[in-house]
Amino acid sequence: MIVRFGYVAMSMELENASPSRTMTMATFSKLPDREAGLRRLERIAEENLHNTLRLLKHNRYMDVQVYRMTSKLIPLATHELLSDWNPYPALADRFAEVGGFIREHQMRVSFHPDHFTVLSTPRPEVYAHSVKDLNHHVTMLEMMGLDERATCNVHVGGTYGNKETAADRFLRQFGQLEERIARRITLENDDKTFTASETLEISEQAGAPMVLDLHHHAVNNPDNEPADKLWTRIARTWDRFGWNGLQQDAGSDANPDQAPGKRLPPKIHISTPRSDKDPRAHADYVDPAPLMRFLLDIAGSTPAIDVMIEAKRKDESLFRLMDELKLLEASGAPLRIRDGASMEVTS
């Protein structure tokens, strides 16, 4: 099983490379010239896209193929008071440049719209904002020229005291999304509300791939279901990406969308609890032990998987994990570290 590792948003190694520079509405509204303010927002966005490209080049150099872009590329992009502003035309070249680099080097990128995007909400205005935010993320991916393998990962949302009706509402409201948006969405199990098995159920019904977060599963798993017992079904939610995660020969070269280079393995998230007292918070680094236990459990049935590391120390935690995995390899663990941020695990 080939395992590729990725990280989120920013680098601890690259200096002055924030892809999330912003401007607050308080500052914007104090500017004397609104048009000049909008141009300033666009300049900040250009800088964020430029730094995203720098991060991608850093990833290329370090052989990191999996990366989650920040949602804050364009400051105030979906703010109510700026609804007349169309930020995309001025940024078209920058988006194309970033997307071109991603395609050229066959990287896997995603977005994770933050928790204000709630498709299970009973409030129409919250749903409308969520759709607007999803549209914003998908528009950025489209401007990068990336196909449906570039996804937006979201949570199912709140439960409002009744998981059943919240899940039904999610499915109904998910069904109302434009195809171009719905086809990009992946669903992640939550650390408080929808568990892995509940999210899986919803993923199957919505036809959206599921991202299994092992940390969330560890802290929100009332029935004590082992993650690997759910894995066969979770992997199948990725079927339409031509690599169902269960057969080496899945996908056909006759279908260009399923050509080997275009397949997309299932993805999981990993992070380590900060402390016993604060088990939901993310630690600086990742403990390899629980991750390796899971990977060894599924290695026999899964040809490839991507692992997104969600630790405070970002790419630094990824590189440290690789070092620790090298030590495990040296001590006889059934794994082989490949170039940079990937490895092969044998069952």
Next chain:
DNA sequence: ACCTGTCAAGTCTGG
């Protein structure tokens, strides 16, 4: 250079 309160957005809990 460094510190602290605040930020556009939602939901949940406790009062």
Next chain:
DNA sequence: CCAGACTTGACAGGT
């Protein structure tokens, strides 16, 4: 019904 917690990187305004 409302305030505060949750969580995050970075601004904004201060020293």
